[in-house]
Amino acid sequence: MRDWDIVSGVGITALAVAAARAVESSRAEPLVEDPYAAAFVRAAQAPMPLPTRAGELPREDALWERMSLFLGLRSRFFDEYLAEASTAGVRQVVILAAGLDSRAFRLDWPDETTLFEVDQPRVLEFKDEVLAEQGAQPRCERRTVAVDLRDDWANALLDKGFDPEQPTAWLVEGLLPYLARDAATRLLDTVHSLSALESTVAIEYVHDPKAALEDPAVENMLKEFGFDFAALLPDDPHGDPAEQLAELGWAVGDVSGADLAERYGRQLTDNVTSMFGANGRYLTGRLG
Numbered sequence: 001m002r003d004w005d006i007v008s009g010v011g012i013t014a015l016a017v018a019a020a021r022a023v024e025s026s027r028a029e030p031l032v033e034d035p036y037a038a039a040f041v042r043a044a045q046a047p048m049p050l051p052t053r054a055g056e057l058p059r060e061d062a063l064w065e066r067m068s069l070f071l072g073l074r075s076r077f078f079d080e081y082l083a084e085a086s087t088a089g090v091r092q093v094v095i096l097a098a099g100l101d102s103r104a105f106r107l108d109w110p111d112e113t114t115l116f117e118v119d120q121p122r123v124l125e126f127k128d129e130v131l132a133e134q135g136a137q138p139r140c141e142r143r144t145v146a147v148d149l150r151d152d153w154a155n156a157l158l159d160k161g162f163d164p165e166q167p168t169a170w171l172v173e174g175l176l177p178y179l180a181r182d183a184a185t186r187l188l189d190t191v192h193s194l195s196a197l198e199s200t201v202a203i204e205y206v207h208d209p210k211a212a213l214e215d216p217a218v219e220n221m222l223k224e225f226g227f228d229f230a231a232l233l234p235d236d237p238h239g240d241p242a243e244q245l246a247e248l249g250w251a252v253g254d255v256s257g258a259d260l261a262e263r264y265g266r267q268l269t270d271n272v273t274s275m276f277g278a279n280g281r282y283l284t285g286r287l288g
Contacts, residue, residue, distance in 0.1 A: 014099035014123060015041060017071055017174065019050040023064060024072035026053040031072030031264060032079065036102045036134060043130045069268075070280075073260040074204060077282055078173055079107060081202040085169035086110050090200065092168045093140075094118065094157065096187070097149060097175040100127055102136075109140035116162060118153055121146035149175075150183065154190050167198040176205045176238045184238035192248045197288030201250070203241050206279050242283050250285040257282075 022037035024030050038052035051064055082093065082103065091113045095101055098117035109115070115138075117124065124144045147156040158164070170191050176184050191201060242252045257280040261268045 012046065013174075015044050015046055016050065016067070018100045019052060020064065020067040020071040021075060022052040023054050023056075023068040024075075026055070027068075031069075031266070032075040034075070034102055034106055036105060036131060036136060037100070039130050039134050040100045040127070043133070044126070069261075069266060070257070073257060073264060073266065074173065074280075074282070076264055077255075077260050078171060078202055078204075079103070081200075081284055082107065082169055082171065085200050086113065088198075088200075090167045090169045090198070092116075092163060092166050093171070094162070094168055095171045095173070096153075096191075097172070099123060099174070101173075102131070104138040104140055104142040105131065105136045107139065113140040114143065114161070115140050116143050116145055116157060116160060118145040118147060118149065118157065120148060149187065154194060157194070162194070164194045165196055167196050167200075168194070170195070170199065170201040172201065172203040174204060176203065176241065177233060179238055180235075181239055184241070185244060188241055188244055189248075192245070192250075192287075195287050199287045201245070201283075201285045201287075203283040203285075205238060205241050205281050205283065207281070242285075245283075245285045250287050252283055252285040254281045254283040256280065 018034075018037045018040040021032060021034045022041055024032055025034045025037060041050050041052050054068070085093070086109060091110065093113065093115040095103070095115070096118050098119045100123075101117065104115045104117070124146050128144070143160045145153065145156050145160050147153045162168075172187075172191075175187075179187065195201075242254055245252050255263075258268060260282065
């Protein structure tokens with residue numbers, strides 16, 4: 001099925017991410033505060049129980065503890081990236097595979113900022129319904145672009161008023177692991193072709209997208225989810241986005257999950273380090 005809903009395929013991964021973000025948001029000193037994440041989880045009526053608060057986690061449920069830490073670190077890093085881009089004067093933001101991202105609603109944005117969310121139609125419809133029920137109001141000009149990223153998303157973005165002559169802050173979070181090498185290369189080539197000088201990009205990528213599947217706790221959770229997560233991951237995973245962007249003229253740098261944990265004062269257990277700290281990379285780049 002290409003037009004995924006929120007409780008199947010990649011859609012349910014967005015829901016699990018929201019659950020982990022909700023758990024992290026409930027902590028006394030959270031890495032990220034997402035007031036809408038729990039509402040997404042409750043509204044979805046998922047076929048398996050998903051936590052929304054740290055107090056709901058059984059002591060033995062180490063996987064959700066790890067996921068909430070992982071998603072907290074990731075979200076904090078990308079929140080700060082977008083804040084820095086805004087401070088530098090960028091007023092156009094594009095979030096690819098936006099899922100249940102609520103940054104248009106939960107972050108502070110300068111006046112005249114336009115934020116584009118690109119994702120599957122049914123995922124965006126679900127998100128809009130829940131946000132409307134919550135009375136949420138975007139803090140910037142928010143425009144949704146309902147399109148499959150394997151289709152002509154560039155023209156769909158342009159049709160929504162995207163201006164390729166203006167600097168853009170691009171966010172590619174939680175997407176590349178699901179793309180085959182050729183698709184990932186095309187996506188970043190398209191990002192480059194739409195980017196004016198002084199544009200920025202932030203990307204999450206992993207050295208081995210299937211490494212987490214070797215964790216028994218992950219395997220058990222995926223069985224509860226009722227779908228073959230491995231089938232969503234390509235046999236020919238994406239290449240090195242830092243190398244590709246550097247060849248296109250971007251100045252790039254990246255950090256590991258372990259680097260983020262040290263930056264934000266969090267301890268990584270051995271399990272988290274093996275699943276997240278060494279395998280995950282977080283790239284930022286600037287054109288010109």
